[in-house]
Each structure stands twice: as C-alpha cells, then as structure tokens.
Amino acid sequence: MRTDGRQTNELRPVTITAGVNKYAEGSVLIEVGETKVICTASVEERVPPFMKNQGKGWITAEYSMLPRATHSRNHREAAKGKLTGRTMEIQRLIGRALRSVVDLQALGERTITLDCDVIQADGGTRTTSITGAFLALCLAVNKLSTNVTFTKYPITDYLASVSVGVIQDQPMLDLAYDEDSKAKVDMNVVMTGSGQFVELQGTGEDAPFSRKELSELLELAEGGIAELIAKQREVLGEAAGLIGGGAEK
Amino acid sequence: MRTDGRQTNELRPVTITAGVNKYAEGSVLIEVGETKVICTASVEERVPPFMKNQGKGWITAEYSMLPRATHSRNHREAAKGKLTGRTMEIQRLIGRALRSVVDLQALGERTITLDCDVIQADGGTRTTSITGAFLALCLAVNKLSTNVTFTKYPITDYLASVSVGVIQDQPMLDLAYDEDSKAKVDMNVVMTGSGQFVELQGTGEDAPFSRKELSELLELAEGGIAELIAKQREVLGEAAGLIGGGAEK
C-alpha cells in the first residue's frame, strides 16, 4: 500500500494549465501530485554557432528549482555561481529527449528554448518537466505556424516521461519524493506516442536489478506514459492531430 | 490618460494569495497588474557568521526573475555564473527594507530568508517583491510563534513599497513596464504603516527633477502605500493586530 493510497500502476493526479505566461510563445503549468513545474517555450530567429548554415533549427532546455521548491531551502545556483552536476544532467536530458521528436530541418533556422522552472518539488521533477516542456513546445510551434509556413509539421511524435522504481521488491509507477528516497532502483523513462523508447535511465545504487525487474518497470512506464499522452492530447485540442502528421500545411 | 485607463493616483489591481508553497514557513503569490511574484520565507535556526553570538536574528532576501518573465527571454544568471548588478542592488534593497521593521533581538538567533521569484514582470517587480515579502515574513513569524515564545512580537510596523514616476511632466503612481520605459523620473518608495520613509530611490537619468516634483511624487506614493497596507491587513486577518504591538505573548 502506498502512502497516498495509490495502486502500484497508478499515476498521481495530473493537471495541465496552458497559457500561464503572457510573453512566452508557449507555456504550461504542469502539476503531477504536489510537483509543479512552469514550462515556457521561447522562440528566437537564430541558431547557436555550432548549428549555423545548416538550414536547421535547434531545441534546447534549461532546468531550475526555486530555492524553496523543496523541504529545506537550497542555495540558488546563480548565487553559487555555477550549475550543479544534477542540473546540467537534467537539462541535457530534457533537450535531447525533445529533439528526438522534432524534425530540425522542418523547423527551419530558429531556436526554441524550453525553460522548466520547478515551483514545488515532490519527486519526478525531470520527468514532469519533459512531459510539460513537450506541450509548451507544441504550443509555440502552433503559434509560429500562424506566421510561418512549415514545409511539414516539425513535431514528429508525442513525447512524455515518467519515473518508475522498485520499493521493497515491488515495482511502482510515478514515485513521489518519500517513495523515491526509499526505492532501491530508480528509473526514468521517456517514450514516444508510438510506444518506443527515447531515453532509459535506470540506477540501482542501493541494489542492482535483474532483467525481470527491468521488464516489469518498463511495463508500468508504458502504461503511465500512455495516460500522460492522452492528457497532452486533451490540452492540445484540435491541434492534437497535427503531431506526426507531417503533412504540408 | 494612461494606457490601461487608470487615474494618475490609481494602483493596478492587487491580488495576494497566501500559502502557495507547501514547504515554506510563509509564502504568498502577489500580483500587481501583470507583475507576479512568488515570495517565500524560509526559517533557519542559525545566523550568518557576522551575526554570531550577538543574541540577535537576521533577515535577508534574494531576488530572481524566471528567464521568460519578460518580453524577450533573458539568460539565466545561474548559467552566466554571476548575479547582475541589478539583481544584487534589488536584493540588498529588499533585505534592508525588511530589517527596518524587525526587532532582531526579539526574533532571536535565527535567520529568515525571503525569496522573491518573479514569474512574470510588467514593471514594479522590486516594489511588489517588498510588499509581498513583508507578508511572507509575517506568516513565517506567526508560524514560528506556535513553537517559540517571543519576548515581544518581532515585527514592529507594516511595510510596503510602490513606484512613482514622471511621464510627460505628469507624476503618476505605480508604473507599468511601458510607462516606466518612457518616464523621465523613476522613484521607488518604501514606507511603514506609520507613514514614514524607509527607502527613497529616485533617478532622473533622462532629466533631473525639482523639489516640487519630488513633493508630488511622495504624495502619490503615500496614497498607494496606504492602500497596499490595507490589503496586507486583509490577508493577515486576525493576526493583523500583532504587528507593532510589541506586547509580550
């Protein structure tokens, strides 16, 4: 039995509010249980130096937590003067995951930066950031498409992410913070709408895991991600069908 | 006539939501027009090295804007590896202003850190941060007082802040961003509940100002701050009377 009474294969309540920022080209507030992340997508009509003159766009992400997003206050990275390894790892993951479902050629020479700012943290901030940032990205592309004619719709598939873990030999979906801290195995899974893996990061720091456990964890993740993608479709409404369509507009 | 139809002595709509963070000892979301700031108060049972062994507490503040709080995206200070001069100036101002209404002796050897994170910026982020942070501080002190017996209530007076400026020779209260950018004089005023000045920062970069203009600006600020303090009292409810009371509990 889980602290909050959930089944082992049950997500926490998910709420997504679109348009929470009046300046950003795309924005959502995503809440998964008590974890709350503001995701904004900012479009710039230029690409970073290493992408120049390739006729392609770029997607990048930044991640941060407010100092009091957690039980006790953390020092600000800006005050310390550098990003922690954890932050760098997470923002590299978010950017990489999003790029896997974007046709950079179709996007054209522009950069979309996804900012994931964790307002409150209760486990799963990186997976929640990916699920939310994907939506902010879609909203920004849709806004862009009112001015720009894409040769094809640049987003090729849905993308969402969830954590799974093993607690006292029981595989479970979507760990809250207190669960995460007692899990012997912890895995973050990113999948597409077509049910394929984009990222798989499993860690057995406290105890290694077997192929059988891996299998059960992936099963749980697939279920959770399917639910999250259904939520994403609801938020997108009519625009939901554009993704992966690739049709010329 | 102002862009949004306000009178020259009229504040933008002010909304304050208390308790927006489940971990912080005190927290509010303060909205002044389209400017939105999350203020959290975090209590630690120790003081910084320079305050050690004095039997006193400490109040400090940090200020930050989300990258897309503004029209175009700003680089994160954490990514740049240092705070801008503007940020340092603002957080020093917030801390100094709050300390002016706290009896550090009465607070005892603990530190309260006020984090002011600007979610969306439309002018007046520093004054809004002060008005909100004061409330977060009160909420944290009230929460503390359920466990700690203060010799006297450590908050000695109300505190709020507003900006004023001169636009085309017309003094105006509470400038929104588009007004601020065309003001020839820009002044931030911090006042107490007893109507005295705590901070006065006026700048005439584009044109200097006379004592008469100063007088008119201060008049406007006094009116605005009185309104803001009335809002603060509403939020505090029954606890409103404790401030400045100084009575032993």
Add this chain to the structure above:
Amino acid sequence: MRTDGRQTNELRPVTITAGVNKYAEGSVLIEVGETKVICTASVEERVPPFMKNQGKGWITAEYSMLPRATHSRNHREAAKGKLTGRTMEIQRLIGRALRSVVDLQALGERTITLDCDVIQADGGTRTTSITGAFLALCLAVNKLSTNVTFTKYPITDYLASVSVGVIQDQPMLDLAYDEDSKAKVDMNVVMTGSGQFVELQGTGEDAPFSRKELSELLELAEGGIAELIAKQREVLGEAAGLIGGGAEK
C-alpha cells in the same frame, strides 16, 4: 557638536588636484577630509555593442577601493573573483549620474570610462567619486575638443554629490565615517548646477524618517553641492563657462 568641530551644514575641507595621471585624458585626485579618490577618464573611439550604430557616445564608470583604504584590510575583489553588490551598486550610480549631464549625441560614437579608485576612505566615497569623476570627464572632453569638433559642447550642466544624514535627531551635511556609522538615516544626493535632483538615495535602516526630516536633509545637500560646484569651477578655470553652453565651437 561634531567630532571634528564642524557646523552641521559645513563640508569637510575639499582639495582637488588635476592632472595626476600622465596617461589619462582627464584625471583628478579629490580629497574630502580624509577621503581620497583618484578619478581618471579614459577615452576610446568605440561604443559598447548595445550602443552600436546609434550615432551616440557612452559614459560608464568603475569604482574600487584599495584593500587598505579602510581601517582594517579588505580582501581584493579581483582575488575573490567577483565584485561585491556594494561595488556594483556604486559604479552603476556613478555612471547613471554622469550620463544625466552628457548629451550623448553631441559626444559622438566614443566611450569615456571613469575610474574611481579610493586610495583612502573616511565616509562619502561614492559622493566624492561622483564629484571628482565629473571633473575628470570635463578635462577629458576639453582635451578631446582640441582634436574633435563637437557640434555642441557635450556636457550640459554641472554635477556634484554629497551625503547627508540624521544623527541623534540632528540633520547633518557630509558625514565622515564615524558619523555615518551612527547615523539613523543616510542619504546620498546628486544635483546639477541648476539645482535639480539627479539621484536621491535615502535609507532609514535603523529608523524611518519623516517628510520634515527629508526636507531638512535636502536643504543641507543643496548648500553643500553649491559649494562643491564652486570648487569645480575653480579647477576648470577658463573652461568653466563651456559647460551647459551648448554653443557650437
């Protein structure tokens, strides 16, 4: 009665020595009591990136104290690897104040950097820096004008600065360090030759102040600044009349 026997409305002795640096386009050593600041003006025939292609010039300032300018030695900011908030705040103030009396269009596409290096500090280093830097700026513009034909003289008015404060309920002019440390209100005032305010920064960290006190403080500041500008005129000699003249040369 003040420690050094001054009247409440009396400046400390002011000595200004021009031409103290053989390389700088303009330079002064300004001494106000025991506070000593070397101000140099350096001209470069280019503007910073954000001012490019506007046909305008730029004025900027940097401020620093030698490590042993003060009673006990301070760590060098260069060794610590970053500027303190205090330094940033002061150098932003100096630059902003000077720009208020420069016609950047008339200056043309060049940058003048004012370096204010405090050799010895005894209160009022930021106000003394402004008063001295204004002169170094004038000297540099005068030197420039031997090679460059300005469409009009780029300096539009005199500029000087002084501190005022309230000590034991008595407003006083030009606080020395030991006075400053016991003042309940501390205010820095920057004014033009025509008697208008450019910057007003008042802080009542230890106790707030009333409008009446503010009035008395501004009175004192006006008197002190008029005296400082008289000193500036003496240093400039024949060139004193050029300022604000705006006549084509």
Add this chain to the structure above:
Amino acid sequence: MRTDGRQTNELRPVTITAGVNKYAEGSVLIEVGETKVICTASVEERVPPFMKNQGKGWITAEYSMLPRATHSRNHREAAKGKLTGRTMEIQRLIGRALRSVVDLQALGERTITLDCDVIQADGGTRTTSITGAFLALCLAVNKLSTNVTFTKYPITDYLASVSVGVIQDQPMLDLAYDEDSKAKVDMNVVMTGSGQFVELQGTGEDAPFSRKELSELLELAEGGIAELIAKQREVLGEAAGLIGGGAEK
C-alpha cells in the same frame, strides 16, 4: 561488417596494466582498442562533511580527458574555469556505479577517490573508466588491508561496463568512436559479476528504439561484461576470490 573487422558481439582488444603510478594506492592503465585511460585510487582517512559521524566510508570519482585525447584538441576545463555538463554527468555515473558494489560500513571512515584520466579517446571512455576504476579500487582496498583489519571485505561484487548501440538496424557491442557517431541508439550498461544491472543509460536521440532492440542490446552487453570481468580476475590474481566473499579476514 565493422570497420575493424570485428563481429557484432566482439569486444575490441583489452589490455590492463596494474601499478602504473608509484604514489597511488591503486592504479591501472586500461586500453580498450585505442581508448586509453589511467585510473588511480587515492585513499584518505576522512570522509566528506555530509558523511561525517556515520561510521561509513565514501567512494567518489573524477573524470577528465587530456586536451589532445581526441581528433582535434579540446580546451582544458581548468582553463575554461568550469566542468562541462558531460564531464559532470560521467563522473557522477562512475562514482554511483562503484558505490553500488562497496559496503561503505565495512570500508570504515575513509574516502577513496578514483581519478579516470583519458589519455586517448576512441569511443567508450566512460565505460572503460568504470571497468578500470573498479580494478584500481580493488588494488587500493587490498593495499589498505595490509594495515587495516576490515570486519568484512568491503567490495561486494565485480563491476564492469560496456557500450552497445544500433547501427543501421544492427545491434553491436563496444562501439569505437566512428561507430558511435553513426549509431541511432547508444546505450551504456554497467553490470555486476552476478549478472545484474547497476546502470542502464540508453539514448535514442536520432531514432527511438523498441523493446525488442533493447533486449538484443542487453544480451550483447551481458556477454561483453562477462569477458571484461574475466580480464579483471586475471589482473587481480589470487586476490580475485576476495570480492564478494565478505568473510572476516
């Protein structure tokens, strides 16, 4: 057919030289094909602050590449003044993986730091670092055990790592650099001597992957890691049996 003629399930030639550093408590030079890494283990009789007074030890790792370890020269991180996200990610991974097979209680209050310095890089530097660092760690523990009586042998299992990937729909073991750069899926696997997973990091940036592909990749990894552990046993010689024995000495 692979560039170097290997089978899809074939490791590159592996050479391990122990004792390459006369000061380090444990050291190896590990060569996997043209990838060469010096791994040293340094023992200190103290633990980092966050581990104090727990009666436990700590294992940590650092990773770096010589500037010309790669085809074209990279800037030194020391000269740039900060670690890249990639470096942080890798050294966090190495430390976490090694800790999974160390009984920190049995190790006692000491820290072992594993430095993995890549002398030449041709793909798989992070996996090679793990395989080599594990050995340097064993050598250091063995050296320690001549002076210290452990209650049980602190290393609980073997540990090695290898990369696998999918190139043109063909899963392959141990990718060299030119293979890695054209792989659509790239996965790093860390396993124990008992055949369980410690870390699984799979990325399908260029194309997502299916559960079937995952299965084939894990198969290949299991084979490669078994071979690497056999090599480790050879290097350890008689001491090979101590690992996981846990017997009191």
Add this chain to the structure above:
Amino acid sequence: MRTDGRQTNELRPVTITAGVNKYAEGSVLIEVGETKVICTASVEERVPPFMKNQGKGWITAEYSMLPRATHSRNHREAAKGKLTGRTMEIQRLIGRALRSVVDLQALGERTITLDCDVIQADGGTRTTSITGAFLALCLAVNKLSTNVTFTKYPITDYLASVSVGVIQDQPMLDLAYDEDSKAKVDMNVVMTGSGQFVELQGTGEDAPFSRKELSELLELAEGGIAELIAKQREVLGEAAGLIGGGAEK
C-alpha cells in the same frame, strides 16, 4: 644615449614618501621615474591555515595596477573575475622575496600582507614594488615593536630590486617602459644588503644571452641595488640600524 639622457648604469630619480596611508601599519609611496606604487603593510594577529600551530608568522603580498596606470586602459581584474598569470607571478615573487629576509619565528604568529598598488606604470613595477614593500614591512614591524617584544628583530637584512636589460647589445640599468619594450634580454634582480641574490629572473625571449652578458647585467644590478638600499636607510632614519641586528630588544 638613453631617451632620458641617463648613463647606462644610472637609476631614474627615486623618491620615497613614508606614511601615506593613515590606517596601514606601514606605508610608502615609491616613485622611480614615472613609475609610482603605493605599498601598504597590514598586520593581522593570525596566520593562514597552512601555517597554524608552528609558532611562526607569515608574509604575503598582493599586486595590482589601476586600470589607467598604463598608456591605454586595461580591464580590471575584479571585473574579469580572475587574476592574470602576470599578476599572480608578480605577487608570488614579491612575497617570496620578502620572506627571504624575515625570520618568521621571530615575527611570531601574525601575518603581514603587503599590498602593492601601481598608480602609474612606466617600467619596473615589480622591482619597484619589492623595494617599496620592504620599507612598508619595516615600518610595520617598527610600529608593532612598540606593543610587542620580539625575541629578536625579525628582519634579517635589507632587500631591494631593480631591472636590467640588454638593448642593442648594450647592458643597461633600470629600464623605463619604452626601453623595456625594445630590450632583447630582460632581467629582474632581487638582492640583500649583504650583496647576495634572492631572486634572479632573466628572459631572452627575443634573443638568448651569453654568460658574459649575464655578468655585465649582474654588475649593473649590484650597483643599482646598493643605491636603492642607501635610499631605504635614509627613509628609516634611526631605525635603519635595527635590520639584521637580531639583538634582543
């Protein structure tokens, strides 16, 4: 013939003014031609961590140039956020040289920091800093000795420094900036009052030099340093005899 008409073995005019800083325990302004350096000595009653509990003192030095000490303005190291290699090299040299004539045991557990701030630079700033810093150190020790009873006088010998160089095959003493920039060999020499070498740093970047040239350069340096030490004796006056005396006071 030298630009300024000096003989090849002639120093530039040397002026030393003691007591230029009202707070520092020792201070001088040293001028060698147009090179001007303020040297202050600051005493602290503690030693750095690596010198703790050895019953000894420590001498250290810092060096900096004002931004406009030179022909064209240099960026401040504090603004760049790090010291240049040149600065580090110079301040290490100054500290090492001074320590060679101090009996750290006799000094007792205190630190004296010598700050050498170059107000104007015209060649020889590092050698001028050493000559001046030695005096500031003596003045501080003499001031200390009014409160502290040293077992023996802690300064064991005089110390001064001068540059020499080869210009168009002619060895010359005390190079000014324009000479230095055309010298093919450049050497900084630090010597004691007893005529021995403490530091010798010769560089033939543009052309190597022979032992004969070296001999002639050292001859010149010996002459110049003897003159500088005579100047130091004048400044110290009656206290000149204490140095190297070592007698108990």
Add this chain to the structure above:
Amino acid sequence: MRTDGRQTNELRPVTITAGVNKYAEGSVLIEVGETKVICTASVEERVPPFMKNQGKGWITAEYSMLPRATHSRNHREAAKGKLTGRTMEIQRLIGRALRSVVDLQALGERTITLDCDVIQADGGTRTTSITGAFLALCLAVNKLSTNVTFTKYPITDYLASVSVGVIQDQPMLDLAYDEDSKAKVDMNVVMTGSGQFVELQGTGEDAPFSRKELSELLELAEGGIAELIAKQREVLGEAAGLIGGGAEK
C-alpha cells in the same frame, strides 16, 4: 652522496618515446627519473586575435598535473574552477622558452599548442616539460612540412632545460623531489643548442646565494643541457640536422 647514488653533476636516467598519441601532430612521453610527462603538439591553421594579420604564427603551451601525479592527491584545477599561480607561471615559461627558438614569420599563420601533462611528478616537471615539448614541436613541424613548404625551417636552435640547486652548500644537477624540498637555492635554466641562456629563474627563499654559487650552478646546468640535447638529436634521427639550418626546403 645523493639518495639515488648519483654524482652531483649527473642527470637522472632520461627516456624519450616519440609518437605516443595517435591524433597529435607531434607527441612524446619524456621520463626523467620518476618524473613522467606526456607532451603533445597540436597544430591549428589560425592565430589568436592579438596576432591576426601579421603574417606570423604563434606557439603557446599549457601545463597540468594529474591529481595523483604527486605523493598525496591534489585537487583538480578544473574542479576548483581556476588555475593556480604556479600553473600559470609554468605554462607562461614553457611558451616563452619555445618561442625563443621559433621563427614565427617562417612558421606562417598557424598556432602550435604544446600540452604538457604530468603523469607522475618527482621534481623538475617544468624543466622536463620544456625539454619534451621542444621535441613534440619539432615532430609537429616535420609533419607539417610534408604538406606545407616553409620558406625556411622555422626552428632556429635546439632547446632544453634542467634544474640545479644548492643542498648543504653543494651545487647539484637535476634535483629529484626530495632533494628539491631541502635545497636552499633552486634554479631552473633553459638553454639553446648554441649554449646561450633563454631563461634563468633562481630563487633563494631559504637563503640567498652568491655570484660564485651562481657560477657553479650555471656550469652544472650547461653540462646537463648538453646531454639532454644529445638525447633530443637521437630521437629526431635524420631530421636532427634541420634545426637551425634555416635553409629553404
């Protein structure tokens, strides 16, 4: 008698292995006793900004020690976020010394960077780096010359370096670490094949030294450097004669 039984004028065993890095244009592993340094030369077809448009090339060097190159582990400079003064001093020395024997005009507009990475340190790492880096540079120039026609061979003379010192009044050649730490005088000498000095850095921190001692030290250095240059010639083989030839190819 020296710890390792050497004569006072005897070098430690010197071994030089060329071609240790498969990517670098030139590379050697140089071992002098237990001191081991990997030197690589990297060629880039561009020059740093300050050398642009002069028709000349540039030679620069970087120096680093692996964390466990020494008896006890040192913190990585990359982790600390800055280079130590010692590192900066050494890499400036290496670059300057190498440039003294390169005709930058003849080299053409390209940069050669010499990386000296100390794998194991037992005294003399900076002198060993210079001796090794010179060879890596020659190898890179020789490799370049297969594609580029130099107007003349850009390396004008041989270059090597050795340390000397005085231990218990006895001048000695090539100090190992334990000797270095008890030497009262420590000197690094860089000389050309024609027997002239390029750099001379002598320090008598613990006791100053006389001209006679200096003479004896230089004698020893000359002998040692002649031997090192003989070793360099062996490594270069047929290409040995090109150096200083200056003949058009």
